[in-house]
Amino acid sequence: IALCEAKGSPPAQPTRARELRFKWKLFWHFLHPHLLALGLAIVLALGAALVNVQIPLLLGQLVEIVAKYTREHVGSFVSESRRLSIQLLLLYGVQGLLTFGYLVLLSHMGERMAMDMRKALFSSLLRQDIAFFDAKKTGQLVSRLTTDVQEFKSSFKLVISQGLRSSTQVIGSLMTLSILSPRLTLMLAVVTPALMGVGTLMGSGLRKLSRQCQEQIARATGVADEALGSVRTVRAFAMEKREEERYQAELESCCCKAEELGRGIALFQGLSNIAFNCMVLGTLFIGGSLVAGQQLKGGDLMSWWLPRQSMASLSVLFGQVVRGLSAGARVFEYMSLSPVIPLTGGYSIPSKDLRGSITFQNVSFSYPCRPGFNVLKNFTLKLPPGKIVALVGQSGGGKTTVASLLERFYDPTAGVVTLDGHDLRTLDPSWLRGQVIGFISQEPVLFATTIMENIRFGKLDASDEEVYTAARKANAHEFISSFPDGYSTVVGERGTTLSGGQKQRLAIARALIKRPTVLILDEATSALDAESERIVQEALDRASAGRTVLVIAHRLSTVRAAHSIIVMANGQVCEAGTHEELLQKGGLYAELIRRQALDASLPSAPP
Ligand code: ADP
Ligand code: MG
DSSP, rough: OGGGSSSTSSSSSOOOOOOOOHHHHHHHHGGGHHHHHHHHHHHHHHHHHHHHHHHHHHHHHHHHHHHHHHHHOOOOHHHHHHHHHHHHHHHHHHHHHHHHHHHHHHHHHHHHHHHHHHHHHHHHTSSSOOHHHSSHHHHHHHIIIIIIIIHHHHHHHHIIIIIIIHHHHHHHHHHHHHHHHHHHHHHHHHHHHHHHHHHHHHHHHHHHHHHHHHHHHHHHHHHHHHHHHHHHHHHTOOOHHHHHHHHHHHHHHHHHHHHHHHHHHHHHHHHHHHHHHHHHHHHHHHHHHHHTTTTOOOOHHHGGGGHHHHHHHHHHHHHHHHHHHHHHHHHHHHTTTTOOSSOOOOOOOOOOOOHHHHHHEEEEEEOTTTTOOHHHHHEEEEOTTTOEEEEEEOOTTHHHHHHHHHSSSOSSSSSEEEEEEEEEGOOOOOHHHIIIIEEEEEOOOOOSSSSSHHHHOOTTOOOOHHHHHHHHHTTTTHHHHTTTTGGGGOGGGGGSSSSSHHHHOOOOOHHTOOOOEEEEESSTTSSSSSSHHHHHHHHHHHTTSSSSEEEEEESSTTTTTSEEEEEETTTTEEEEEEEHHHHHHHHHHHHHHHHHOOTTTTTTTOO
C-alpha cells in the first residue's frame, strides 16, 4: 500500500504517522572511516573549550585588579596586570588556532561523509526494483539526495563543533564552580536533570514535526521537478498558472509545517532561557551571599557567566539535532532497502549455446502497486529462435507488460518465463538485459549528451567504427552526418532536440550495437509519421533478420511479415496464427484489420 503513495495521490495527502527510525548502524558505517579526523577534531575542540573555560577565570582575576584600582589608586595597574594580559592574549591565540583546526577537520569529514552518503544512496536508488519507481516521484527521491543530506551534514558539523564546545564549557565551568562552591554545584545537580527530562520529552514531539516538514519539502520539490521536467506539456496546455498554484500550495503547507516546527523550537528555547536565567539569578543570589560572607571572591562569580551562554547555545543546538536526526533517517531509509530482483547474479548462458527461444508458461501478473488487478491471466506464448512473432491487441491489453516481464523489470505473479529453457529468475539479469535483449519502445529516451555517447550506451566499450556501423544499420548515419557537429551533436534532455523518427533511429542503433539475440519492438513506429515510419521500419526489418523478435504493434500493416501473430485481449491470448489464417478465421484479428482498412488514411490497407 505504501508503494502507491506517490502515484496519483491528491495534493492534500494526510501525513502518515509512519515512524522513520534513524539508523545508527548505517551512520556508524559512514562515520568510521573518519574516526581519526573526528577524534582529532574532538581533541582540538575540547582544547579550545578548555581554553575557553580558562579565559573567564583570568578575566575574573583582571576584574579583581580593576576593582582594586577603583577603590585605591596605589601602585601601577599596568605592571600588575601585564602578566595576566599577556596570558590572556596567548590563550586567545591558542583558542583561535584550535578553533581553526577543528573546523577544518570537521568540514573535511563532513563533506566526505556527505559525499559517501550521496554515492551510497544514489547507487542504492538505482538498484531498486522498477516497481519501487512506479510508486515514487523522482523529485522526492532527488530531494533526499540533496536537501536531506545537506541538512544532515550541517547538523552533524554543528553538533560536533558547537555542541562539543558548549558542553565542555558547561562541564568545565561546573567543575571549577564545584571546586569554588559545593553549594552552587548541588543546586545545578538538581536542576539540570530536571531540565533535560523536559527537553527530551519536547524533543520527540519536535522530531515528528521535523519529519513531516522534510516530507513536505520533498513533496514540493516533486511538484516542481515534474512541472519543469514536462515543461512542454505544461506549456502546451497553458497550465503554468495551475502548476504555479500547485507548487505554491505545497510550499504554503511546507511553510506552515516549518513555522509550526519553528514555534516548537522557539517555545523550547524560550522555556530553557527562563530556566537558565533563573539559575543565574539563583547563583548570583547564593554566590552573592557567599561573597558577602567572604567565602567566595566576586571575580570567581564571573566563571558562572560563560556556562549560562553555553547552556543557551546548547538549547539552540537541540533544534538542529532534531532536524539532523530526521533528515538522516530519510537519507538512510532507502539505503538499506534491498530490491526483490537483484541487478546481477545468476547463470548466464554461454554465447555459443544461446539460441534465443522464449516461452511464457501460464504467466499471471499484476503490478505490485495495483495488486488486485490482473494484467496477464494464464498467458502462454512461444517465441521460436530466429523468428518474428507479432503481438497485437487493444491498447491496455497488456502487451507492454509482456515486454517488461521479458526484460525482467518485474517477476510474474504465477507461471514462468524461460529463455532457452532456463527460468528467467535463474539467469543473471544484467547479462539478460545488457547482452541478450534489445528493447526499442515507442517513446525512446535519450540522454542529454552527444549522439556518440547515446549510441554507445548500448555497449560501453564499443569503438567509433562499431558506433558508425550500428548507426548505418539503423538508417541514422545519414542524418547524423548532416548535422554540423555530426556524432558530437548534443541531443538535449531526453533527446528533445531531435525529431521522433531521428530519436527512434538512435534508439535502434543503441539497441543494435549490443548485437542482441532477442529484439523487442514495442510499438516502435506507432508514434511516427508515414515517412519516418517507412525509414524506421526499413531499419527494423534489417535489424530483425536472424534474431528472435517480438513485435508489438497496433498498426497492423507492420505485423504482416511476422511468422506468427498473437492476438491478445484482457491479458490472454485469444487468437494465434499467420496473417492469412487469422483473416480466414474471421475472429478478432479480422475485425481489427477490417476496422483499420476502413481508415482511409492508412497507406497500406490490406486487399
Ligand atoms: P498495452 O501495452 O497493451 O497497451 P500495458 O501492458 O501497457 O498495455 O498495460 C496493461 C495494463 O496494466 C493497463 O491496464 C495499465 O493500466 C496497467 N499498467 C501498465 N503499467 C503499469 C504500472 N507500471 N503500474 C500499474 N499498472 C500498470
Ligand atoms: Mg504498450
